[in-house]
Amino acid sequence: MDWLNLVVFPVIRIVVLFVVLLTGFAYLTLLERKLLGRFQVRYGPNRAGKFGLMQPLADAVKALFKEEIIPNHVDKPIYVIAPALALVPALLIWAVIPIASGMPAVADVSIGFLWILAIAGVEGYGIILAGWSSNNNYSLLGALRSSAQMVSYELPMGMFLVSILILAGDFSLVNLVDNARPWWEWIWLWLAFPFFFICILAETNRSPFDLPETENELVAGFQTEYGGMKFALFMMAEYTNMITTSAIMATLFFGGWRGPFAEEIVWLGPIYLLAKIFILLCLFIWVRASVSRPRYDQLMTFCWQFLLPLSIGYMVISALLAVFLK
Amino acid sequence: MAIDYLPLLIMIVLGAGFGALVLILPAILGPKETNSQKLEPYESGIIPFSDARRRFPVKYYLVAMLFLIFDIEVIFLYPWAAVLRDLRVFALVAMAPFLLVLLVGFIYEWKKGALKWGE
Amino acid sequence: MPELPPLPTISQLVFTGFALFTCASALGVVLARNLFHGALALVATLFGVAGLYVMLEAEFLAVSQVLVYVGAIATLITFAIMLTRSMMYGKTSPLNRQWGKTGLFAVMIFLALYGFVGSIPWADSAPAVLADESMIAALGVEFVTNYVVAFEVMGLLLLVALVGAVMLARDNN
Numbered sequence: 040m041d042w043l044n045l046v047v048f049p050v051i052r053i054v055v056l057f058v059v060l061l062t063g064f065a066y067l068t069l070l071e072r073k074l075l076g077r078f079q080v081r082y083g084p085n086r087a088g089k090f091g092l093m094q095p096l097a098d099a100v101k102a103l104f105k106e107e108i109i110p111n112h113v114d115k116p117i118y119v120i121a122p123a124l125a126l127v128p129a130l131l132i133w134a135v136i137p138i139a140s141g142m143p144a145v146a147d148v149s150i151g152f153l154w155i156l157a158i159a160g161v162e163g164y165g166i167i168l169a170g171w172s173s174n175n176n177y178s179l180l181g182a183l184r185s186s187a188q189m190v191s192y193e194l195p196m197g198m199f200l201v202s203i204l205i206l207a208g209d210f211s212l213v214n215l216v217d218n219a220r221p222w223w224e225w226i227w228l229w230l231a232f233p234f235f236f237i238c239i240l241a242e243t244n245r246s247p248f249d250l251p252e253t254e255n256e257l258v259a260g261f262q263t264e265y266g267g268m269k270f271a272l273f274m275m276a277e278y279t280n281m282i283t284t285s286a287i288m289a290t291l292f293f294g295g296w297r298g299p300f301a302e303e304i305v306w307l308g309p310i311y312l313l314a315k316i317f318i319l320l321c322l323f324i325w326v327r328a329s330v331s332r333p334r335y336d337q338l339m340t341f342c343w344q345f346l347l348p349l350s351i352g353y354m355v356i357s358a359l360l361a362v363f364l365k
Numbered sequence: 366m367a368i369d370y371l372p373l374l375i376m377i378v379l380g381a382g383f384g385a386l387v388l389i390l391p392a393i394l395g396p397k398e399t400n401s402q403k404l405e406p407y408e409s410g411i412i413p414f415s416d417a418r419r420r421f422p423v424k425y426y427l428v429a430m431l432f433l434i435f436d437i438e439v440i441f442l443y444p445w446a447a448v449l450r451d452l453r454v455f456a457l458v459a460m461a462p463f464l465l466v467l468l469v470g471f472i473y474e475w476k477k478g479a480l481k482w483g484e
Numbered sequence: 485m486p487e488l489p490p491l492p493t494i495s496q497l498v499f500t501g502f503a504l505f506t507c508a509s510a511l512g513v514v515l516a517r518n519l520f521h522g523a524l525a526l527v528a529t530l531f532g533v534a535g536l537y538v539m540l541e542a543e544f545l546a547v548s549q550v551l552v553y554v555g556a557i558a559t560l561i562t563f564a565i566m567l568t569r570s571m572m573y574g575k576t577s578p579l580n581r582q583w584g585k586t587g588l589f590a591v592m593i594f595l596a597l598y599g600f601v602g603s604i605p606w607a608d609s610a611p612a613v614l615a616d617e618s619m620i621a622a623l624g625v626e627f628v629t630n631y632v633v634a635f636e637v638m639g640l641l642l643l644v645a646l647v648g649a650v651m652l653a654r655d656n657n
Binding site: 045046049050052053054057102103104105106107108119120122123124126127130131134145146147148149152153154179183186187190191193194197198201204205208210267268269272335336338339340343344347348351354355358359361362365 | 368369370371372373375376377379380381383384385387388390391392394395396397398399421424425428429431432435436439442443446447449450453454456457460464467471475480481482
């Protein structure tokens, strides 16, 4: 039994991946505050270090040394583990994302698509549990909204994933990026991208679909009763989710690690992937700065009456295309 | 092979370990100066007069049920999607009745107003 | 020097871990005094079972388990608990008046299963299975060939469930 290959190397890879992701999270918060500042014609954080580069560090230290408050009306065990449950799935999805030619981040399992779908299915638990265990009106309403919204938008997302799978004909994300696609398939894929992006925005509870935490009606939604590091964990979950879903979109729609010379020079692959993720993250922030929040009934009706039929139609046409053109 | 999935298991374990670590560290590092005011539920400044775990609209339950049904349909599409390129028209024809039934259900829901959130 | 027993392989370790996890959370389901905690223990149990499916090289089944049971049915169960006021408050006893009879039946079922499992001559090594990729594809082929009728009927079943769901949750006014 080869312990070195089976256990030690994966552990090293996973730890490196976690460190990269968490650093990414820290600087994503800074990027968002900087960009939002610029969108609103102000500077954003610029006191801690040059260009505010030390700001994430200061925030982390602050969160670490805050008092841990567990209010006495909450359901204690669930209240405590809920933030961790929100964060961990966001980290796990990365396992199957290819970072260079023929190389996944952690494990080349042949069911990459299904892994994404399965993890997306459990992602809502952290938020539901946080809202329920807090025993606070705002929290419970936020959690209810969030779970209904996340399951609803998971359906069109799943349909789009099936469509991409139909065209790719392969469950492995590594093969998906490795295999060449005909030009019409790219155009057809890009037609779906805006709608997929909308699903992702709703799945990650990002603005403008951040109804679970609308500050003007629900204070802070499901995280009202949380403070200190536990609150930071929810932030971590949200931003790590942004990075993760950007990586998924880059892989599915924009060729992942592909770019000029990426096949010959292996280390270029991760750089191209990071560049694509960066652009998509800026898109997330741009949307937050520009689009206002819909009402909750509009959000749900939009999903069930527009996005779901659209995604089913897209799936059917993808099937026809795959059968008659490939 | 099942052994291919070992890294995923390791990842789950490490992720859970990381989560636990971040939850435990501040409990050790942070100050502990609690008082009864700090531990009360937040209700925008008023004293809470009821438990928050009250009943909520059945609408949410309906969404969860509809999600369950459509989720099962999506799950069945996956093996089909994997063989579509090999079986071609045959697979398309076999899937058509399944999708038609789905369509009927969808139209029924729409007409019943189950897809519309609130009036 | 006496011969030491062989070290457990990784799969044996992982299997033991999953089995213990599943049993422990299953116990949690029946013993939890708070119904919501019981539901969460059920989620953990379903996860453990999914892990066992992966070890049996049934990845698709494992993913379906997580997606349908953990993602959808367990959400539904938690919603149902939240919808019924009396269940959410306080502690209910995990035992009711019928626990004696139920326990007897549980023991009988266990013994029957034990006898059944013990009487089967299990092969020492499993026959070679298909690679997992073709496994899902094989499932897809079966859906549209041998089991096509069952497949379409299942679509109808889902339609019935859907109509039932809409009727159950309709507004009375």
